Amino acid sequence: MEYNISDKLKVMKPSAIREIFKSLTDPRIIAFAAGNPAAESFPAKEFALLAQEILEKDATKALQYGITEGYPQLRKQLEDRLAERFGCQKEGNTLLVVSGGQQGIELACKVMCNEGDVVLCEDPSFIGALNAFRSNGARLVGVPLAEDGIDTDALEKAVIENPNAKLLYLIPTFHNPAGITTSLGKRKKIYEIAKKHSLVILEDNPYGELRFAGEEVPTIKSMDTDGIVIYCGSFSKVLSAGMRVGFVSAPDAIAQKMVVAKQVEDVHTNQFFQMLCAAFMERYDMDAHIAKIREIYKRKSGIMLKALDEYMPKCVTYTRPEGGLFLWCTLPEEIELSAFVKRALERFVAVVPGTAFSPDEAAVSHSFRLTYATPTDEQIVEGVKILSEIVSEMTQAK
Amino acid sequence: MEYNISDKLKVMKPSAIREIFKSLTDPRIIAFAAGNPAAESFPAKEFALLAQEILEKDATKALQYGITEGYPQLRKQLEDRLAERFGCQKEGNTLLVVSGGQQGIELACKVMCNEGDVVLCEDPSFIGALNAFRSNGARLVGVPLAEDGIDTDALEKAVIENPNAKLLYLIPTFHNPAGITTSLGKRKKIYEIAKKHSLVILEDNPYGELRFAGEEVPTIKSMDTDGIVIYCGSFSKVLSAGMRVGFVSAPDAIAQKMVVAKQVEDVHTNQFFQMLCAAFMERYDMDAHIAKIREIYKRKSGIMLKALDEYMPKCVTYTRPEGGLFLWCTLPEEIELSAFVKRALERFVAVVPGTAFSPDEAAVSHSFRLTYATPTDEQIVEGVKILSEIVSEMTQAK
Numbered sequence: 157m158e159y160n161i162s163d164k165l166k167v168m169k170p171s172a173i174r175e176i177f178k179s180l181t182d183p184r185i186i187a188f189a190a191g192n193p194a195a196e197s198f199p200a201k202e203f204a205l206l207a208q209e210i211l212e213k214d215a216t217k218a219l220q221y222g223i224t225e226g227y228p229q230l231r232k233q234l235e236d237r238l239a240e241r242f243g244c245q246k247e248g249n250t251l252l253v254v255s256g257g258q259q260g261i262e263l264a265c266k267v268m269c270n271e272g273d274v275v276l277c278e279d280p281s282f283i284g285a286l287n288a289f290r291s292n293g294a295r296l297v298g299v300p301l302a303e304d305g306i307d308t309d310a311l312e313k314a315v316i317e318n319p320n321a322k323l324l325y326l327i328p329t330f331h332n333p334a335g336i337t338t339s340l341g342k343r344k345k346i347y348e349i350a351k352k353h354s355l356v357i358l359e360d361n362p363y364g365e366l367r368f369a370g371e372e373v374p375t376i377k378s379m380d381t382d383g384i385v386i387y388c389g390s391f392s393k394v395l396s397a398g399m400r401v402g403f404v405s406a407p408d409a410i411a412q413k414m415v416v417a418k419q420v421e422d423v424h425t426n427q428f429f430q431m432l433c434a435a436f437m438e439r440y441d442m443d444a445h446i447a448k449i450r451e452i453y454k455r456k457s458g459i460m461l462k463a464l465d466e467y468m469p470k471c472v473t474y475t476r477p478e479g480g481l482f483l484w485c486t487l488p489e490e491i492e493l494s495a496f497v498k499r500a501l502e503r504f505v506a507v508v509p510g511t512a513f514s515p516d517e518a519a520v521s522h523s524f525r526l527t528y529a530t531p532t533d534e535q536i537v538e539g540v541k542i543l544s545e546i547v548s549e550m551t552q553a554k
Numbered sequence: 555m556e557y558n559i560s561d562k563l564k565v566m567k568p569s570a571i572r573e574i575f576k577s578l579t580d581p582r583i584i585a586f587a588a589g590n591p592a593a594e595s596f597p598a599k600e601f602a603l604l605a606q607e608i609l610e611k612d613a614t615k616a617l618q619y620g621i622t623e624g625y626p627q628l629r630k631q632l633e634d635r636l637a638e639r640f641g642c643q644k645e646g647n648t649l650l651v652v653s654g655g656q657q658g659i660e661l662a663c664k665v666m667c668n669e670g671d672v673v674l675c676e677d678p679s680f681i682g683a684l685n686a687f688r689s690n691g692a693r694l695v696g697v698p699l700a701e702d703g704i705d706t707d708a709l710e711k712a713v714i715e716n717p718n719a720k721l722l723y724l725i726p727t728f729h730n731p732a733g734i735t736t737s738l739g740k741r742k743k744i745y746e747i748a749k750k751h752s753l754v755i756l757e758d759n760p761y762g763e764l765r766f767a768g769e770e771v772p773t774i775k776s777m778d779t780d781g782i783v784i785y786c787g788s789f790s791k792v793l794s795a796g797m798r799v800g801f802v803s804a805p806d807a808i809a810q811k812m813v814v815a816k817q818v819e820d821v822h823t824n825q826f827f828q829m830l831c832a833a834f835m836e837r838y839d840m841d842a843h844i845a846k847i848r849e850i851y852k853r854k855s856g857i858m859l860k861a862l863d864e865y866m867p868k869c870v871t872y873t874r875p876e877g878g879l880f881l882w883c884t885l886p887e888e889i890e891l892s893a894f895v896k897r898a899l900e901r902f903v904a905v906v907p908g909t910a911f912s913p914d915e916a917a918v919s920h921s922f923r924l925t926y927a928t929p930t931d932e933q934i935v936e937g938v939k940i941l942s943e944i945v946s947e948m949t950q951a952k
Contacts, residue, residue: 203613399824407555428796
C-alpha cells in the first residue's frame with residue numbers, strides 16, 4: 157500500500173549520527189563519531205545501591221504513574237541547583253523534568269512554532285535539535301558561528317529578514333559540534349537583539365557542567381529578566397545518558413503549554429530514574445562527582461589535542477574546547493569531505509561529516525566532528541594518526 | 555511578555571484526568587477517577603532482583619545511549635509474544651519500543667497527519683489519544699460507540715464525508731472509558747471499511763492481556779494482510795506504568811517514519827527498563843504473572859458491579875466489562891453531570907465526567923467513568939454507596 161506520510165515527516169531522514177551509531181557494533185571501529193559520554197562517568201555503583209533502596213522501600217511510587225511536571229523533590233533540587241550553579245531565575249519560571257534534553261528542545265518548538273515558522277540557529281548546530289524543528293514543520297535559518305559565538309550582525313539581519321522567526325536556538329557553552337563557547341559580550345548582545353525583536357531564545361546547555369579549562373561564562377538564562385529564555389539541561393552527560401532524564405526552565409506561560417505537549421508525548425518521564433536522580437543529589441556530592449568527569453575529559457581532550465598537534469598536517473584547523481565532548485576540524489578545500497569520511501571508515505575510524513550539522517541540508521562542508529569521550533586513550537592517538545595519514549594522502553594525491 | 559504560542563497548542567488544556575490525578579493527594583479521596591493500575595500488580599520484588607543484576611553486570615549498557623528502535627532482545631521477545639498471543643504478523647511489520655503506549659499513539663498521528671487532517675475515533679474515546687491528535691493539529695470526528703463496538707454504518711458515512719481522514723483510532727478490547735469490547739463481526743467489518751477507503755487503523759490495546767471473563771476476540775492487527783493497521787501495546791498495566799515502556803507494531807514504511815519522529819522526541823526509551831522487561835520475560839513466567847493480575851481485577855470489578863447492582867438506583871445504567879480497568883455509567887438526563895461530579899468530589903469520591911472523553915469538546919454528556927483498579931475493596935463499596943446516595947438525592951430533589 158502507498159501510505160500518505162505527513163508532509164513534515166515525508167522529507168525527513170534518520171539522524172546521520174544515530175545511524176552511524178547503529179553501525180558501530182564492529183569492535184575494530186574507533187568511535188570518534190557518537191556523542192556518547194565516557195562509560196566511566198556513570199556512577200554505576202551508587203546507582204545500584206540507590207536502585208535497591210528505592211525498589212525495596214518505595215516500589216509503588218517508583219513503578220506507578222507520576223505527574224507530568226516531574227517528581228516534586230527532583231524539581232525542587234534542580235531549581236536550586238540551576239539557581240546556584242547557573243544563575244537561572246526561579247521567579248516567573250517553571251522547572252519541568254523531561255525525557256532528556258532532546259524532549260525539551262522538541263517541546264519548545266512544538267509550543268512556539270506553527271508549520272512554516274522560522275527557527276534561527278547557529279550554523280553548524282546540533283543535528284538532534286535541527287531534526288526536532290524539522291519534524292514540527294519549522295523552517296531553519298542558519299547564522300554563521302565564529303570562534304566567540306554566533307555572528308551577531310548576521311543574526312540581527314536574519315531576525316529582520318524573517319519576521320516569522322519564533323525561536324533562536326543556541327548552544328552557547330561547549331558547542332555541539334563546534335566545541336566553542338560564546339563570549340559574555342556576545343551573550344549580552346544576543347539577549348538584547350532577542351529582546352528588541354520579541355524573539356524567544358532556546359538555550360541548550362547539556363555540557364555546561366563539563367568545563368575543564370578557562371573561566372565560567374554566565375548562562376543567557378541568568379540575564380533573563382524579561383522572560384524570553386527557555387533553558388534546557390540534562391543529566392545525560394553527568395549521570396547517565398540511557399536513563400533519559402533532562403530538565404527545562406521556562407517562563408511560566410510557556411512551561412504550562414510544554415506540560416500539555418509533554419502529557420500527550422509520554423505522560424511523564426520515567427518515575428524510577430527521577431527518584432534515583434533525586435536520591436543521588438541528596439546523598440552524594442554532585443560537585444565532587446562532576447569534578448571527576450571533568451578530569452576524565454580534561455585528560456582525554458588533552459590527548460586528542462596533543463595527537464592532533466603532533467600528527468595532523470597544518471592545512472587542517474581545529475577548535476580547542478574548554479569543556480564538553482567535541483572538537484571541530486576543518487579540512488583544506490581541496491579535500492572532498494565525503495571521500496575523506498569514507499576512507500576514514502574503511503580504516504575503522506568513524507567521524508561525523510559537517511554536513512550533518514548544517515541547517516541547510518544542501519550546504520557544502522569541509523569540517524567534521526570528533527569526540528574524545530567514547531574512545532580509549534590509545535584509540536584516540538591511533539585514530540588521530542590514521543586521520544592525519546589520510547589527510548596527507550589526499551593532499552599529496554593532488 | 556505576550557507569547558506567540560503555536561495555534562495547535564494555544565487551544566489545548568491539560569488533560570482533565572491528569573489534573574484530577576494531581577488533586578488526589580488527599581488521603582480521604584476514593585480514587586475512581588485515575589487510570590492507575592493496582593499497585594499490587596507490579597512485580598516489585600522481581601524488579602528489585604533484576605535491577606541489581608543489571609546494574610552490577612551490565613551497567614554500561616543500561617546507562618549508555620541505546621538505539622531508537624529499542625533494545626534488540628526485547629524487540630525480539632515482543633515480536634514473538636505479539637505473534638503468539640495476539641496474532642500480530644511479523645512479515646512486513648516492524649516492532650518498535652516506545653515510551654509508553656501514549657508515545658506510540660502520538661507518533662502515529664505525527665507521521666500520518668498534516669495539520670487539519672481528520673482522525674476518526676470512537677465517541678467516547680481515550681482522552682490521552684484525543685489530546686495527542688489535537689496537539690498535532692488534527693481534527694477529530696467521533697463516531698458513536700455501541701455495546702458491541704463502533705457504529706459501522708456511521709463509520710462508513712464519516713469516512714465518505716471526510717476524504718482527508720488519515721487515521722481511524724480504536725480501542726477494540728476493554729475500551730477506555732466505555733469498558734466494552736468490539737465483537738469479532740464488527741472488527742471484520744471495520745477492517746473491510748478501512749481497506750476499501752485506504753484508511754489506516756490505529757489499534758490501541760493496552761488492556762488486551764487483562765481479560766477476566768468471556769472469550770478472547772482476535773485483534774484487528776491479526777487480520778492485517780494489507781498493511782493498514784498500526785498496533786500499540788504497553789507494559790503499563792502488566793509490569794509498571796511509571797517506567798514508561800510500550801511498543802508498536804506497524805507496517806515497515808510507517809514504522810521507519812515513526813523511528814525518525816521518535817528520535818527527535820526522546821532519542822530512545824530508557825535503556826535500563828527495556829533491559830529489565832527483557833530479563834523479566836526471560837526469567838519469569840509472564841503468563842502466570844498476568845493471570846494473577848487478572849484475578850485482582852476480576853475480584854475488584856466483581857465487587858464494584860455487586861455494589862452497583864445493590865445500591866445504585868435503576869435509573870443509572872452501566873457497562874459490565876469482561877476485562878480492563880473501567881466501567882462506564884450513564885445518569886438519567888435529569889441529573890446535570892458537572893453538578894453530580896462536584897457533589898461526589900465534595901464527599902471525597904473522584905470520578906471522570908464523560909465530557910473529558912468526547913472528541914467534540916462542546917458536547918453534552920450524562921456519563922462518567924469509574925475504575926476499580928486503584929481503590930481498596932472497602933473503598934469500592936463505600937464509594938459506590940456515596941454515588942448512589944447522590945443519585946437518589948438529585949433525582950428526588952426534582
